Amino acid sequence: xxxxxxxxELGSIFAMQGFAGLVLFSVFVLMALxxxxxFGQMGVINMAHGEFMxxxxxxTYLTTNVVEAVVPGLMPVSFFVAMVLAFFAAGALGMLxxxxxxxxxxxxxxxxxxxxxxxxxxxxxxxRTIFGAREVGVTLPDWMMGSxxxxxxxxxxxxxxxxxxxxxxxxxxxxxxxxxxxxxxQVRAVVQNRAMAGAVGIDTERVxxxxxxxxxGIAGIAGSAFTMIGSTGxxxxxxxxxxxxxxxxxxxxxxxxxxxxxxxxxSQAQSTMEFFLSGSMAKVLTLLTVVGILMLRxxxxxxxxxxx
Amino acid sequence: xxTPTDFLLAVEALTxxxxxxxxxxxxxxxxxxxxxxxxIGPNGAGKTTALDLICGKTRATSGSIKFRGKELTEMKEHQxxxxxxGRKFQNPTIYEDLSVFENLEVSFPRGRSVFGxxxxxxxxxxxxxxxxxxxxxxxxxxxxxxxxxxxxxxxxWLEIGMLLIQDPELLMxxxxxxxxxxxxxxxxxxxxxxxxxxxxxxxxxxxxxxVEDIAHKVTVLHQGKVISEGxxxxxxxxxxxxxxxxxx
Amino acid sequence: xxxxxxxxxxxELIGFVLLAAxxxxxxxxxxxxxxxxxxxxxxxxxxxxxxxxxxxxxxxxLSLGQGIFFGLGGYCMAMFLKLEASTPEATSIQSTPGIPxxxxxxxxxxxxxxxxxxxxxxxxxxxVVAVPAILAFVIGFxxxxxxxxxxxxxxxxxxxxxxLTILIIGQQGYTGGVNGITDLRTxxxxxxxxxxxxxxxxxxxxxxxxxxxxxxxxxxxxxLGRILVALRxxxxxxRFSGYDVxxxxxxxxxFAAAISGIGGAMxxxxxxxxxxxxxGIVPSIxxxxxxxxxxxxxxxxxxxxxxLVNFGKTTFSESFPExxxxxxxxxxxxxxxxxxxxxxxxxxxxAEPLLERFFAKAGERRVGSAEAPAPIxx
Numbered sequence: 023x024x025x026x027x028x029x030x031e032l033g034s035i036f037a038m039q040g041f042a043g044l045v046l047f048s049v050f051v052l053m054a055l056x057x058x059x060x061f062g063q064m065g066v067i068n069m070a071h072g073e074f075m076x077x078x079x080x081x082t083y084l085t086t087n088v089v090e091a092v093v094p095g096l097m098p099v100s101f102f103v104a105m106v107l108a109f110f111a112a113g114a115l116g117m118l119x120x121x122x123x124x125x126x127x128x129x130x131x132x133x134x135x136x137x138x139x140x141x142x143x144x145x146x147x148x149x150r151t152i153f154g155a156r157e158v159g160v161t162l163p164d165w166m167m168g169s170x171x172x173x174x175x176x177x178x179x180x181x182x183x184x185x186x187x188x189x190x191x192x193x194x195x196x197x198x199x200x201x202x203x204x205x206x207x208q209v210r211a212v213v214q215n216r217a218m219a220g221a222v223g224i225d226t227e228r229v230x231x232x233x234x235x236x237x238x239g240i241a242g243i244a245g246s247a248f249t250m251i252g253s254t255g256x257x258x259x260x261x262x263x264x265x266x267x268x269x270x271x272x273x274x275x276x277x278x279x280x281x282x283x284x285x286x287x288x289s290q291a292q293s294t295m296e297f298f299l300s301g302s303m304a305k306v307l308t309l310l311t312v313v314g315i316l317m318l319r320x321x322x323x324x325x326x327x328x329x330x
Numbered sequence: 331x332x333t334p335t336d337f338l339l340a341v342e343a344l345t346x347x348x349x350x351x352x353x354x355x356x357x358x359x360x361x362x363x364x365x366x367x368x369x370i371g372p373n374g375a376g377k378t379t380a381l382d383l384i385c386g387k388t389r390a391t392s393g394s395i396k397f398r399g400k401e402l403t404e405m406k407e408h409q410x411x412x413x414x415x416g417r418k419f420q421n422p423t424i425y426e427d428l429s430v431f432e433n434l435e436v437s438f439p440r441g442r443s444v445f446g447x448x449x450x451x452x453x454x455x456x457x458x459x460x461x462x463x464x465x466x467x468x469x470x471x472x473x474x475x476x477x478x479x480x481x482x483x484x485x486x487w488l489e490i491g492m493l494l495i496q497d498p499e500l501l502m503x504x505x506x507x508x509x510x511x512x513x514x515x516x517x518x519x520x521x522x523x524x525x526x527x528x529x530x531x532x533x534x535x536x537x538x539x540x541v542e543d544i545a546h547k548v549t550v551l552h553q554g555k556v557i558s559e560g561x562x563x564x565x566x567x568x569x570x571x572x573x574x575x576x577x578x
Numbered sequence: 579x580x581x582x583x584x585x586x587x588x589x590e591l592i593g594f595v596l597l598a599a600x601x602x603x604x605x606x607x608x609x610x611x612x613x614x615x616x617x618x619x620x621x622x623x624x625x626x627x628x629x630x631x632x633x634x635x636x637x638x639x640l641s642l643g644q645g646i647f648f649g650l651g652g653y654c655m656a657m658f659l660k661l662e663a664s665t666p667e668a669t670s671i672q673s674t675p676g677i678p679x680x681x682x683x684x685x686x687x688x689x690x691x692x693x694x695x696x697x698x699x700x701x702x703x704x705x706v707v708a709v710p711a712i713l714a715f716v717i718g719f720x721x722x723x724x725x726x727x728x729x730x731x732x733x734x735x736x737x738x739x740x741x742l743t744i745l746i747i748g749q750q751g752y753t754g755g756v757n758g759i760t761d762l763r764t765x766x767x768x769x770x771x772x773x774x775x776x777x778x779x780x781x782x783x784x785x786x787x788x789x790x791x792x793x794x795x796x797x798x799x800x801x802l803g804r805i806l807v808a809l810r811x812x813x814x815x816x817r818f819s820g821y822d823v824x825x826x827x828x829x830x831x832x833f834a835a836a837i838s839g840i841g842g843a844m845x846x847x848x849x850x851x852x853x854x855x856x857x858g859i860v861p862s863i864x865x866x867x868x869x870x871x872x873x874x875x876x877x878x879x880x881x882x883x884x885x886l887v888n889f890g891k892t893t894f895s896e897s898f899p900e901x902x903x904x905x906x907x908x909x910x911x912x913x914x915x916x917x918x919x920x921x922x923x924x925x926x927x928x929a930e931p932l933l934e935r936f937f938a939k940a941g942e943r944r945v946g947s948a949e950a951p952a953p954i955x956x
Contacts, residue, residue, distance in 0.1 A: 067729050126915060131729050132640045133914045136870065139863055140910025147903035264740045264859065267733050302748030309741045313734060317720035320730060385818060411820035423815040425808040436808050437819045441801050444829045450801035492819065 034176050035297060043293035045182040045251060048189035050285035052244035053262060054269040055196055058281040060237035061270055063200075063213050064230065066124060067135040070142035071266065072259025074116060074238045077145070078108035078245025079254040080153060083160050090161060098163045101250075105188070108246040109239040116238025120231045128230075142260065149256035157255035166250065181250040188247050192240065197278055199236070209233050268312050274322030284322075288312060337396075338363045338530045339500055344383060344393035353379045355554035357393070361500070366531045368541045370565075371551035372574060377534045378420065380551070381502050384532075385417040386410045397500065408442070416498030420505050420534075422485035426478035430469055430488060433477050434460045437492035459495060466524065467491035468517060483514035487521065494525055501525070502532045507540055519543060550574070590795060593878040597791070601784045601881070611773040618780040618848045620888040621787055623648075625841025627869040627880035628787075628794055629834030634866070635874035636798060637830050638810030639727065643735030644838050644865050646742055647710035649857030651839025653746075653753075654709055656852035657693060658702035659762035659770075679761070684751030692752075699766060706843040707836045714835030718828035725824075727813075736859055743858035758853025762846065770847055783844045790837045791877050797833065798877070806830055867906070870913045873922025882921055 053075060060068050068074075085104035089096050096103070119141065127134040162181065169179040200206040211219040212229045220226045248254070269288055273280030288308060295304035316322070339361040346354045354376045361367050369377050382388040384395055386407040395402040402410050425433050438459065441450030464470040467487040472480065477488060486506060493501060506522065507515045515537075522531075522544060535541050541548065541562065548565045550558040558568040565571055605617050626644045634640045666676040674687045681689070695701045717738065721731055746753045754760070762770070769775060797803055809816040809823055817823045846852045855861065864887075872883020887909070894902040917923060 065729075067733070123911065123915065130914075132634075132638075132732065133918070135640070135642075135729060135732060136863075136866065137911050137914040140907040140914070143903045143907030143910065145907075147900070147907070150903075151900065260859075264733075264737050268737055271730065271733060300748060302744050306741055306745050306748065309737055309744075313737050313741070316730075316734060317724070317726075320721070320724050320726040387814070387818075406822070407817045408820050408822045411818055417818050419814070423812050425811045425815070427807050427811055428804060432804050433808075435801065436804050436816070439820060442820050443822075444802065444825050447802035447805055447826075448797065448800050452801075489815075492815075496820065 036294070037176050039293050039297050040290070041178060041182065043290045045179075045185055046293055047286050047289035048186045049244065049248055049251070050266070050269050050289050051189050051193060051282055052247055053241065053266045054273070054281050054285050055193065055278075056237040056240035056244065057266055058270045058273070058278065059196070059200070059240070060234055061267075062277070062281075063209055063233055064128075065131060066128070066234070067131060067138065067267075068124075068234075068237070069135055069139040069263060070119075070145060070259075071238075071241055072261070072263040073142045073145035073149075074112045074241035074259075075245035075248065075262070076149060076254060076256070076259040077112050077115060078105075078242030079160075079249045079258070080149060080158075080245075081108040081111045081242065082246040082249045083153075083158050083254065086160050098165060101163065101166070101246075105243055105246040108242040110242075112242025112245070113235040113239030116241075117231050117235040119238075120234040124234060125227065125230060142263075146256050146260070153256065155256060157253040157258070159253040160249040162250060185247050185250055188243070192243060193278075193282065196240065200278065205229075205232070265309075268309065268316075272312050272316060272322055277322075280322060336363075337361060338365075338398060339384070339532075340394075340396040341380075341384070342394050342396075344380075344390055344395060346379065346383060346388060346391045352554050354383060354390075357551075357554065357556060359549050359556060359559065361530050361532065363499075363530055364528070366526055366533065366544055366546045367549060368533045368535055368545040368547075369549050369551060370535065370541060374553075375551040376554040377551055378504055379554075381417060381504055381532065381534065384410075384502065385415055387417075411496070411498075412442075414499035416493040416496055416501045418489050418493055418501075418503045418506065420508070422482065422489050424477045424480075424485050424488050424492070426476070428477060429474050430464070430477055430480070431460060431473040433488055434463055434491060434495055437495050439496045463491045463495050466494065467521065483510045483518070486510065486514075486518070490521065490525070498529065500530045500532070504534045505536065506533065507535065507537055515540070590878070594788075594791065594795070597878050597881060598788055601787070602781070606777075606780065611777060614780055615776045615848060616892070617885070618776070618783050619845060620885050621780075621783055621881070622841040622845040622848065623865060623868055623888065624787055624881045624884040625790060625844070626834075626838045626865040627872060627884045628791055628877055629837045630866060630869040631872075631874060631877050631880045632794055632797065632806070632830050633834040634869065635876075636803060636810065637806040637827060639827060639831060640732045640866070641735040641831070641834070641862075642732045642859070642866065643739035643862050644834070645857045645859075645862035646735075646739050647714060647835040647838035648842040648845070648861075648865070649742070649746075649852070649854070650710045650713065651706045651842030652846045652852040652856060653759065653842070654696070654702055654705040654839070655843035655846040656759035656762060657696040658699060659765060659846065660759050661693065661697055662765070663761060663763045678754070678759070680754045680757070680759075681751055686751045690752050706839050710835040710839035710842075711832045714832045715828060718831040719824075722824040722827040722831075727827075736862065739857060739859050739862045743854045746854040746857065754853075756854060758851055758855070760851040760853075762850050765847065771850060776848060779844070779848050783848065786840060786844065787881070790840065791881070794837075794877050802826065802829075864906075867910055867913065871909065871920050873920030875919065876922030879920055879922030879925075886921070 053071070056074070057068065057071050060066050060071070082101070082104040085107055086100045089100040089103070123137055123141070124134060127137060166181050166184060169177040170183075171177050200209065208219070208224050208229050211224060212226050216226055245254070265288070269285045270281055272288065273282070273284030291311070292304055292308040295307055299307070337360045341360070342358045344354055344357040345352060357376070357380060359367075369380065371377050379388060383390050384402065386402065386405060390403050393403070397410075397413055397415060400413060402413070402415070405413065425436065428436065435452065435456065438456055440456075441447045460473070461470065464473055467490060469484060469488060469491065472484070477485065480488060490503070490506065507518050510518060519540060526544075533544070545562055547560060548562050549556055550565055550568075550571050552574045557570045557574060558565050601621065606614055609617060626648050630641070630644060660678045664676060664678045669675045669677070669679060669682070672679065672682040674682055677686065677689050696705070717735070721727075721734065726734070747756045750756070764770060770779065805816060805821060805826055809826060813823055842852070842856070845856070868884040868887050869880050870883070871887050872879035872881065890905065891902060894905055913920060919926070
């Protein structure tokens with residue numbers, strides 16, 4: 023399959039596919055981060071995670087439309103305004119869901135899975151009712167379009183670069199919140215010993231609610247970033263939920279670095295194979311490999327050996 | 331004195347480490363047939379881990395555990411049970427959704443394979459044995475009750491009963507009287523005295539009165555190591571034990 | 579919470595007889611041929627739901643990939659029927675006559691090797707049960723011997739359902755792709771498209787379903803059934819009572835897979851095609867809700883749950899397609915938060931006390947005295 027290409031062309035192909043892989047990786051990381059917080063820290067499977075993401079995408083769509091119509095002068099920064107709104111909208115909905123549903127189900131993880139699936143159906147239909155069944159695209163400000171020519175064959179799309187920059191920023195922020203802030207310490211305390219954390223004066227219910235909200239908010243940001251590279255439909259979220267879960271589980275659920283590393287592995291494998299195989303076979307092979315490895319090493323790639 | 335082959339259980343140089351932390355460190359001890367051994371030690375001494383290692387719940391990093399000459403460290407949990415080792419957990423571990431009778435029936439040592447369990451018949455032998463055990467554990471009037479509704483002490487007895495019905499040669503009990511009322515404690519001591527006949531028992535217990543009452547020999551663990559071993563009087567007089575319990 | 583698990587066998591038998599009456603007499607009596615065929619289709623999903631009662635209800639193993647096994651059973655049957663429909667005479671206009679039409683459209687010129695055995699009806703019947711069971715064994719062996727369970731198992735089975743769907747759609751030359759295997763006509767020369775054939779197939783299906791439920795009841799009332807409940811509750815205790823826990827989980831997972839395969843095959847026969855729509859994530863999780871609505875611990879309830887949800891789906895999507903997803907979503911949430919034991923639980927808590935009171939009063943009247951007050955349930 024390599025015979026038709028010269029070496030320099032092959033090099034460029036790998037570079038371009040590699041970059042496409044990096045963009046996919048960024049989106050995976052953004053989606054998986056929220057899930058890793060909720061699943062890894064709270065043990066809750068949120069099947070509606072994709073729908074929280076789509077909420078972020080629709081908020082971005084609405085915001086840019088409003089800005090375009092009312093204050094066109096703000097268009098260059100509209101995207102960042104939208105992203106902040108997406109975070110708060112998805113986070114607020116997440117906290118409501120935690121209060122109304124999740125908190126009653128902490129001891130029944132399998133039931134949480136079914137209930138959040140129900141929630142995802144309701145959200146999907148809500149989106150369909152409000153925004154219609156067709157996919158919508160967000161108008162990007164001019165400076166985000168186009169690409170940077172690196173060599174005469176290799177071109178780097180700017181929107182891809184921005185997605186990567188956002189991912190880096192959010193990942194660092196999450197790492198800071200979870201490992202350097204007081205809130206992060208409280209979250210980890212609650213995870214390790216809920217009764218003890220409560221006894222030393224941590225409001226465990228509030229921590230749960232905020233953690234869940236934070237995870238959902240990050241999903242909202244992911245959705246917002248996603249609009250830069252693709253369009254959004256009511257059921258787009260469902261397409262990614264399995265991949266995202268595999269990323270989190272493969273990375274070892276509780277490990278942030280593991281999540282990032284596994285997102286990297288899976289996205290690179292998929293986008294590189296995609297060039298040589300059909301898209302669907304690349305996906306099948308990637309998923310099969312991940313599932314195969316998980317069967318051999320169910321605790322995921324990055325996990326501490328602890329006394330159980 | 332017995333030679334190594336006479337021991338029912340020979341634990342030698344047993345070590346397990348969790349990410350560098352050695353919960354059990356070069357542990358060796360020997361249990362004779364018919365002996366009651368009590369393991370004591372402060373929290374975190376590795377007592378429960380030692381039982382976990384013997385019954386296969388935790389895998390040893392190095393060392394050997396020989397039960398009647400058979401190496402246990404290479405066997406799966408259910409094979410260790412088949413070899414004759416029974417284990418009671420610290421918290422009462424019973425099947426809440428099943429009746430007392432069914433709890434005992436599930437523990438009955440016949441029909442342990444998938445198809446054996448499908449073909450299992452609740453015959454006279456099963457009923458008689460369950461009735462016999464139920465009487466021994468003071469639950470003969472509760473056979474049809476859901477195990478969920480038993481008191482804490484009754485649950486502990488039920489779990490002991492579930493082990494007894496298997497008639498293990500070595501019985502390991504992790505804090506069998508913890509959380510029991512005074513009257514339940516007395517009944518449990520009586521129960522233990524009856525069931526230890528004809529088998530070896532390893533007990534983890536904090537209640538010194540209880541220990542004094544039943545122990546043939548006491549092993550004191552501290553930080554994963556044996557610091558003293560022998561009859562109760564000997565151990566109580568050992569300055570190292572006193573130091574560990576009274577602090578530095 | 580699971581009180582009816584240990585209920586006396588008598589009530590279960592009465593339930594079984596009532597169910598048999600409903601699906602063998604009442605439903606065929608009140609519906610026309612078209613609707614009966616639809617009921618028959620729903621009942622094929624009930625095979626999956628019954629399997630889930632054993633797997634999820636009894637043993638606590640939630641698989642979100644039961645569509646895999648339903649689909650595999652269905653595809654096995656569809657492959658046999660398709661080969662029968664693709665005689666060289668019937669396909670003489672193709673560039674390669676004698677192979678299924680979709681293969682010809684995809685420039686495949688010879689029948690793939692894995693299709694060959696499906697010329698044999700006996701092999702097909704075996705494969706309908708064996709293929710799902712073998713795949714379940716492989717998955718179960720890999721997962722359960724490594725103690726993977728709970729949500730991890732659910733996610734992995736879901737991923738496998740996704741993989742299989744993508745694979746079927748991607749390899750359309752071998753599988754018929756997104757359209758599935760369609761245009762099935764005869765079973766050993768017997769035209770399955772006629773009304774009479776469909777009615778006969780309905781009864782065959784109903785009888786198979788009742789047989790499967792009977793078999794499942796036997797499994798549940800054996801010691802194995804109690805071991806499953808025991809390991810759902812305290813897996814370690816079962817292990818340290820001398821059982822190879824993984825073997826029991828593998829068994830029940832394979833059993834559920836095999837009966838799902840039968841359901842899939844009966845689906846193909848009654849509906850006349852099989853497609854990836856019945857394999858993937860969405861149908862698989864919907865099958866879980868059929869089981870949950872019926873009551874995850876009740877074999878009989880699973881059938882009623884399946885029928886109820888599917889009637890609801892058909893009615894809703896005919897008249898208010900918009901509302902259906904809301905209703906379905908609400909159902910998932912309600913059945914988890916408010917009715918964890920589903921219809922069977924409601925029957926137990928509401929209908930049974932009424933019946934008891936009724937019978938108690940009737941009994942009193944018969945005896946003609948009121949020595950003891952009627953045992954009114956609290």
